[in-house]
Amino acid sequence: MSVPEQKAELELIDRARQGSVEAFEQLVLLYQDSLYRFLLVRANSRADAEDILQETFVAVFKYLSGYRSKYRFSTWLFTIALRQLGRQRRRPSEPENLLDTVACGQAGPEQHGIEMEQRSSLWQMSRACLNEAQFTALWLFYVEDMPLVEIGNIMKRPASWVKVNLMRARRRLSKELQKHHFEPFVSAKEVTL
Amino acid sequence: MSTTHLKESLAKAPETKVKVSLELHRDIMRAVKLAEPVSKKTAFYRVIPAMGAAVLPLFLAGVFFYLSQTTAVAPLATPVQGLSQSQSPVSSLEQLAGELLVLSKNTPLPEQELRKELERLKSDLERFDFRS
Numbered sequence: 595m596s597v598p599e600q601k602a603e604l605e606l607i608d609r610a611r612q613g614s615v616e617a618f619e620q621l622v623l624l625y626q627d628s629l630y631r632f633l634l635v636r637a638n639s640r641a642d643a644e645d646i647l648q649e650t651f652v653a654v655f656k657y658l659s660g661y662r663s664k665y666r667f668s669t670w671l672f673t674i675a676l677r678q679l680g681r682q683r684r685r686p687s688e689p690e691n692l693l694d695t696v697a698c699g700q701a702g703p704e705q706h707g708i709e710m711e712q713r714s715s716l717w718q719m720s721r722a723c724l725n726e727a728q729f730t731a732l733w734l735f736y737v738e739d740m741p742l743v744e745i746g747n748i749m750k751r752p753a754s755w756v757k758v759n760l761m762r763a764r765r766r767l768s769k770e771l772q773k774h775h776f777e778p779f780v781s782a783k784e785v786t787l
Numbered sequence: 788m789s790t791t792h793l794k795e796s797l798a799k800a801p802e803t804k805v806k807v808s809l810e811l812h813r814d815i816m817r818a819v820k821l822a823e824p825v826s827k828k829t830a831f832y833r834v835i836p837a838m839g840a841a842v843l844p845l846f847l848a849g850v851f852f853y854l855s856q857t858t859a860v861a862p863l864a865t866p867v868q869g870l871s872q873s874q875s876p877v878s879s880l881e882q883l884a885g886e887l888l889v890l891s892k893n894t895p896l897p898e899q900e901l902r903k904e905l906e907r908l909k910s911d912l913e914r915f916d917f918r919s
Contacts (some may be wrong), residue, residue: 615820617820619816622815623812626812627806631802631803634802649809652818658824716796716797717797720797736798737803764793
């Protein structure tokens with residue numbers, strides 16, 4: 595995010611703090627898609643992901659006065675979303691294969707060929723073979739393009755821990771892909787992030 | 788598959804293209820409008836816990852100082868029923884009489900006065916003798 599964008603975001607936050615729902619809606623529009631994707635691959639069902647998304651934005655609106663601008667707004671937002679997700683997981687729910695739903699509903703393998711099928715299965719495989727922390731770090735790093743420090747802030751871990759877990763995640767994925775006759779992701783020289 | 792290819796593959800996966808529907812966005816905003824923002828604590832309410840935190844160590848220091856100034860008295864193992872034979876006033880008076888006799892022999896006081904004093908002491912002894 596560029597400096598003018600950050601400034602504009604802070605202005606929106608200030609206005610929302612003063613009670614402007616219109617300003618808050620702009621913030622929602624800025625982050626709703628990325629947050630929804632983040633929740634969709636973790637929640638038990640699409641309905642759960644939608645509920646958590648809604649609960650997250652409501653919590654953000656309620657506690658916006660507590661937001662400190664020394665952290666990025668996205669960091670705070672994703673931290674709240676992870677907390678809401680944790681709460682939701684403690685409730686019993688019907689599991690559903692979300693990744694299949696996403697692939698079929700949006701841009702399925704039939705439409706985009708084998709490459710798309712491989713990309714889709716990549717996240718399915720990640721979900722299946724990585725632990726929660728590794729999967730979250732991998733998503734935030736590759737999809738949200740977040741720096742290690744910010745991922746660390748969201749996950750309440752140091753950046754070095756995130757780096758190590760990303761490396762482990764890639765090695766694990768590489769092994770899994772070799773088992774399935776894919777090319778390995780990384781060589782020994784390429785593990786540096 | 789190189790690191791760059793991996794990044795591209797993960798970033799361009801269909802899961803990363805999902806968007807929030809208009810209906811869901813409306814639901815979110817409807818819920819937001821119903822929610823009330825939690826008001827920020829005023830300076831006064833932020834100062835009160837801070838004052839409490841400052842006063843508590845002072846209070847504890849005062850209590851510690853007070854306790855260090857007082858002497859601890861250990862309770863007796865058995866309750867006192869009365870004075871023992873050796874501690875009774877009668878015994879002390881007898882002892883005193885004996886001492887006075889010795890004193891009278893050694894001092895140049897007139898014997899008459901000493902005898903009077905002894906008589907007085909004896910009468911006191913008889914008066915305070917609880918054993919009789």
